[in-house]
Amino acid sequence: MKRSPIAVMVVIVFTMLLSAALLNAASVEERLDRINRLSAEERAETLEKEARNEREVVWYAAMASDRAAELIKGFESKYPFLKVRFQPGGASRQLDQLLVEHRTNNHRADIINTRRSFVGVMAKNGAIARYRTPFRASLRPGFTDKDGYVNGIYAQPRVFMTNTRMVPRDKAPKSFEALLDPQWKEKLGMDTTDYDWLASLIDFYGRSKALELAGKLAKQQLNMRRGPTLLSQLALAGEFPIVIDAFPEEVLQLKNAKAPVDFIFSEPFVPVKTPTTVSISAGAPHPHVAALFVDFLLSKPGQDLMASQGRWASRNDVGYLVDLKGKKMQIPSSDWDDKQVELIKLYNSVFSLR
Numbered sequence: 001m002k003r004s005p006i007a008v009m010v011v012i013v014f015t016m017l018l019s020a021a022l023l024n025a026a027s028v029e030e031r032l033d034r035i036n037r038l039s040a041e042e043r044a045e046t047l048e049k050e051a052r053n054e055r056e057v058v059w060y061a062a063m064a065s066d067r068a069a070e071l072i073k074g075f076e077s078k079y080p081f082l083k084v085r086f087q088p089g090g091a092s093r094q095l096d097q098l099l100v101e102h103r104t105n106n107h108r109a110d111i112i113n114t115r116r117s118f119v120g121v122m123a124k125n126g127a128i129a130r131y132r133t134p135f136r137a138s139l140r141p142g143f144t145d146k147d148g149y150v151n152g153i154y155a156q157p158r159v160f161m162t163n164t165r166m167v168p169r170d171k172a173p174k175s176f177e178a179l180l181d182p183q184w185k186e187k188l189g190m191d192t193t194d195y196d197w198l199a200s201l202i203d204f205y206g207r208s209k210a211l212e213l214a215g216k217l218a219k220q221q222l223n224m225r226r227g228p229t230l231l232s233q234l235a236l237a238g239e240f241p242i243v244i245d246a247f248p249e250e251v252l253q254l255k256n257a258k259a260p261v262d263f264i265f266s267e268p269f270v271p272v273k274t275p276t277t278v279s280i281s282a283g284a285p286h287p288h289v290a291a292l293f294v295d296f297l298l299s300k301p302g303q304d305l306m307a308s309q310g311r312w313a314s315r316n317d318v319g320y321l322v323d324l325k326g327k328k329m330q331i332p333s334s335d336w337d338d339k340q341v342e343l344i345k346l347y348n349s350v351f352s353l354r
Helices: 005-025 028-036 040-054 065-078 091-104 116-124 134-138 195-205 207-218 228-236 248-256 287-298 300-308 334-338 340-350
Strands: 056-061 083-088 111-115 152-155 159-163 188-191 223-225 242-246 261-264 276-281
Touching (some): 028 276, 028 287, 056 091, 065 300, 091 116, 111 287, 116 276, 134 287, 152 300, 159 228, 188 228, 195 207, 195 340, 207 340, 228 242
Parallel strands (some): 056 111, 188 242
Antiparallel strands (some): 159 242
């Protein structure tokens, strides 16, 4: 039976629409996985071609606006035809917002950066996609997982900060054991919520020895305050001479401003805060721009920007604000990500908090 030209045209249009529908039906993860299997040149060309059609990316960022702005500028300079829509906010609030978007199928976010310990929650709820970018191969141990959900962009080491007017550098403690000396009783400051510090201690020493050391430290009558910035300010004001879990970039800023402070990387290891990661939403409206932006954050230019901000960047070919050669950097193991409640209770118990 001979079909009319109109019928043939209807079949062609229907086939085209069905093909497009099937393509769009593929998940964000599936589409990006297909692209990541291409050669490096084809992959870059495909991402950029598709990104031109999307034109923008929405980034839920638990990051200071000025630091995020530097990264956005770097990305938009590389891709002037793309725009980053930046939404700042606290990590917990943005996590909740992403989960609501996923449950209601009303997607706005393309990317969210948050603590590694939150990634499991998002993954279990199906709210984020695996992103197996080739850039993962250049990251340090502890900044990725085997599944493709964790793509770490930076972490923050903890150091001993000293008020040099009160304790000269050559007289300051250099190790965790040295903190137990009676001369430092009532002279040490510590964050009330630095749970990662205890996780790093347990991972390095083992649970029994770590808790014994932490218990002895607690008997030093620590000055427990919430927040590294407050602790640094109090130490600078002379309330106590040493903070045992300070951020080196904050100390360096004070030091560059001629404040009488210094910092020391502890022995036998340096505790590191759980890495900050970047994830692509499972329902990202602009998945190809999102992929380009994640790749930029994991690229050497993007990582160099983060290192210049005082971050310990995740790439193994990017340096830090000081030489870390020979230092043991102890990132909390991923086992702690699902045991945050246990860790918090343990920390509060050791230091008699709440």
